[in-house]
Amino acid sequence: MTGEIDARLADLGITLPHAAAPAANYVPWVISGNLVFISGQLPMVDGKPGYIGKIGVDFDTTAGAEAAKACAIGILAQLKSALDGDLDRVARCVKLGGFVNAIPDFFEHPMVINGASDLMVAALGEAGRHSRFAVGVGSLPFGVAVEIDAIFEIGQK
Numbered sequence: 001m002t003g004e005i006d007a008r009l010a011d012l013g014i015t016l017p018h019a020a021a022p023a024a025n026y027v028p029w030v031i032s033g034n035l036v037f038i039s040g041q042l043p044m045v046d047g048k049p050g051y052i053g054k055i056g057v058d059f060d061t062t063a064g065a066e067a068a069k070a071c072a073i074g075i076l077a078q079l080k081s082a083l084d085g086d087l088d089r090v091a092r093c094v095k096l097g098g099f100v101n102a103i104p105d106f107f108e109h110p111m112v113i114n115g116a117s118d119l120m121v122a123a124l125g126e127a128g129r130h131s132r133f134a135v136g137v138g139s140l141p142f143g144v145a146v147e148i149d150a151i152f153e154i155g156q157k
Helices: 004-011 061-082 109-128
Strands: 029-032 035-041 090-101 131-137 146-154
Touching: 004 109, 029 061, 035 061, 035 090, 061 090, 061 109, 061 146, 090 109, 109 131, 109 146
Parallel strands: 090 131
Antiparallel strands: 029 035, 035 146, 090 146
16 A cells, blocks of 8 residues: 555655665664654665766756755655655654755855755655755765755654
8 A cells, every 4th residue: 555655756756766775884774762863865876876076067056956856765765664664654854964065166055955855845745844954065975966864753653
C-alpha cells in the first residue's frame, strides 16, 4: 500500500533510490527519541556523486538548486530507510543544513538550498516547512557542489 507521502512523490515524478551507503566512518541516520537525524547527503546521479564543481563557475544558481533537490531526494531515501519504509510517520521536517561549494564572491546560497526546501514542502505539505541554514564553503566531499543534512520529527508506528 502506498502512503500519502509516497503518492505525492509519485505525483512529482520522483522515485526514491535505495538509501546510499555511508562514504566514511559514520551512520546514515540516527533516531533519538522522536527525532531522526539524517547525515549529510550529496547530490547523487545514477548512484554516484554528481554535480562535481563549484557554484558560480561550474554551475549557476539554477543548476545548484537542482543539485540541492538531488540531495533532498537522498535525504528522503534515508528517512524512508530509517522509518522502515513508512514516510507517513513524519510529523515535521525540523531543519535542513545546506552547504554550498561556491566561489568566494557567490552570494545566492539561499536560492541554491531552496531546491531542497521546495521539495520538502512539495512532498510533505505543511509538515515540510522547516528552519534552515545555507552557507558557502571552499570545498565539499568528492568535489560536489552541495551537501545537505536534515532533522525530522516522527510519530509512533
